[in-house]
């Protein structure tokens with residue numbers, strides 16, 4: 001709801017992940033291994049830690065924007081609706097930031113669940129074409145367009161999900177401003 005791209009939302013994706021986690025519990029402490037990982041590659045964090053961190057990020061942003069935000073919803077996936085509810089009257093920039101978090105989470109949740117095709121319909125911020133390809137090793141989406149790479153010294157542009165989400169949130173904001 002309110003995401004502008006149909007039924008596939010961050011909440012849906014988080015619900016999927018949370019359900020998956022409940023049905024396939026991470027066995028033992030091995031999943032928490034952080035040996036030789038980098039902060040930008042959270043692949044080795046346990047799924048529960050990951051879900052927890054995602055929810056915390058949304059909650060922190062919401063409470064920063066609105067210290068009077070009410071109690072958290074019962075189900076983790078409802079945290080995005082909860083955030084929207086309590087930031088509805090916040091300054092546009094705070095709402096846009098909340099939206100960027102939600103968009104990034106949708107992408108992150110999907111990639112985590114093994115659905116990396118989610119990046120394909122996203123426009124490359126450099127050439128504006130679709131067709132990004134997810135590179136798990138880089139934890140980035142790469143634009144494979146040769147013309148795009150040519151404008152970048154022959155190197156394919158690589159995008160963090162945060163950057164793609166930021167761009168999409170900004171575009172949505174402009175559209176909203178134009179519509180009102």
Ligand SMILES: [Zn+2]
Nearest residue numbers: 124127143148
């Ligand atoms: Zn490109």
